[in-house]
Amino acid sequence: MSLQLEIVTPEKRVLSETVDIVVLPGSEGELGILTSHVPLVTALKPGELSYTKAGKTESLAVGTGFVEVSGDKVSVLTDMAMGEGDIDEKAVEEALARAQERLENLKHDTGSEELAMVQAMIQKSMAQLHIKRRRTSI
Numbered sequence: 001m002s003l004q005l006e007i008v009t010p011e012k013r014v015l016s017e018t019v020d021i022v023v024l025p026g027s028e029g030e031l032g033i034l035t036s037h038v039p040l041v042t043a044l045k046p047g048e049l050s051y052t053k054a055g056k057t058e059s060l061a062v063g064t065g066f067v068e069v070s071g072d073k074v075s076v077l078t079d080m081a082m083g084e085g086d087i088d089e090k091a092v093e094e095a096l097a098r099a100q101e102r103l104e105n106l107k108h109d110t111g112s113e114e115l116a117m118v119q120a121m122i123q124k125s126m127a128q129l130h131i132k133r134r135r136t137s138i
Helices: 089-106 113-136
Strands: 003-008 013-019 021-026 029-033 040-044 047-053 056-062 065-070 073-078
Touching (some): 003 021, 013 047, 021 040, 040 073, 047 113, 089 113
Parallel strands (some): 003 073
Antiparallel strands (some): 003 013, 021 029, 040 065, 065 073
């Protein structure tokens, strides 16, 4: 049996595939989903989402969002989903440097929404670099 994986961003449907397994960064840690998984809804954290189809594993860098598992369908609603080919390493490194500099300036304001936004930007950039660098180092 298999799973129907749907990944949607505000801009487009990124993926609609039948897959064997999905592994994603959930709010409580890494979550593996197989056929007949218990229904659930959870928050998606920035990181790596991978899926396996016919023995081949693919990975995407994902941002924040939500995941719904119902029956044999996994729906991922996220603000970012990028494959290795979509990632501009230099641009991501520059964005990461800007975000880290901004974070240093916000450290004294630990409860602000801006601080949470900057931390999320850093996590998204790190996820993209992880995907890009792992793929290019092979």
